[in-house]
Amino acid sequence: MDLGIEGRIALVSGADSGMGKQSARELLQAGVRVAITDVADGTLDEALQELTPLGEVMAVAGDVTDANDVERIWATVRSRLGDPDIYVNAAGVTGATGDFLDVDDAGWLRTLDINLMGAVRMCRQAIPAMRAKGWGRIVLFASEDAVQPYTDELPYCASKAGVLSLAKGLSKQYGKDNVMINTVSPAFIHTPMTDAMMHKRAKEKGVSFDEAVRSFLDEERPGMVLKRRGRPEEVAAAVLLLCSERASFINGANIRVDSGSVFTLAG
Structure with missing residues (x-):
């Protein structure tokens, strides 16, 4: 199937392992030029070495909780590849867990800062050039937890519910510019x-x-x-669809990749 994105430019955050790395892999195999980013802990270089044989790929280390780092990530990608047409936000953490009464403000704020505000900061950088070009795809990683919260990981659940709301709001604001903004919601992936x-x-x-x-x-x-x-490639398949020209009429949607984990129709 021709996905219509060969030669496009993508940036994938949280791409040193797991679903982010697999999403980068799928995009490279579709002929996309890809930049990957994650914190500088050694595994980003390993991911770059693994992905390099698949196509044109670069890596830039950075922290989505640091506004200066976010600006530097995007400036580096623009200088080497150009303005990304595609942004995949896979950066995230489980964060603070435990009984609600035992989780302090710092635990809540750290989880929200990475999972929700990280997406906010990165989307601020992504959207202007996509609007100017009249074509863009943004995929934010949410979770089954966003609509089916679990009592021992409420900061994570709340952050992912925020991601769903963020994506829906952005889709209404920028869909008219042909910038399609959607989410994927995995559940218990390997x-x-x-x-x-x-x-x-x-x-x-x-x-x-x-x-x-x-x-x-x-x-x-x-x-x-x-x-x-679940397997990372099962999630990345949904990401790749949403990044493609085939998703030209999918906007503000959430695709669950969860083996039926969410019990309800709503959400």
Whole structure:
């Protein structure tokens, strides 16, 4: 299938691993010129080496919670590739977890700063050039948690609900400029983030890693009827569609990639 984006320019944040890296991979395979960004912790360089054989790709380290870093990321990409036509916001963290009464302001603010305000800062940089060109695609990573909150990770849930609202509002404002803005909502995908969650669960319960995964699915995610973690490429397939010319009439939508985890029709 011709996706109509060969030669386009994309920036993917949170791209050193997991769904962000896989989204960058899919875009490169579609002929897109790709910049990846994440914090400078060593894994970004590894991702760049892995992706380089697939096409034209560059990496720039930066922190989406730092406004100066955000400006520098975009300036660097513009100077080397040009203004991105596509922006994928995969930067995010689980953040502060635990009983609501035990999570302090710092935990809330850090989670919101990365997951929600990071998207705000990056979209501010992305949208003007897309409007000027009359073509753009923005995909923000939300989560099943945005519409089906879990009591032990409310800062994350609230931040992702904010991402859904942000994307919907932006889609109404800039869709008329042919800038299509949508979200994807994964659930329990096989990534370093969920690996860490399951290692912690296995230790707390005194069980194997695989049993921790099985019990989590049974006890915490009963709606996931496939009874397994999702694969990053299953999420990236939805991202790629939303980034493509094929998505020219999809705006303000949320695609769930969650094995049926969300029980309701709404949201």
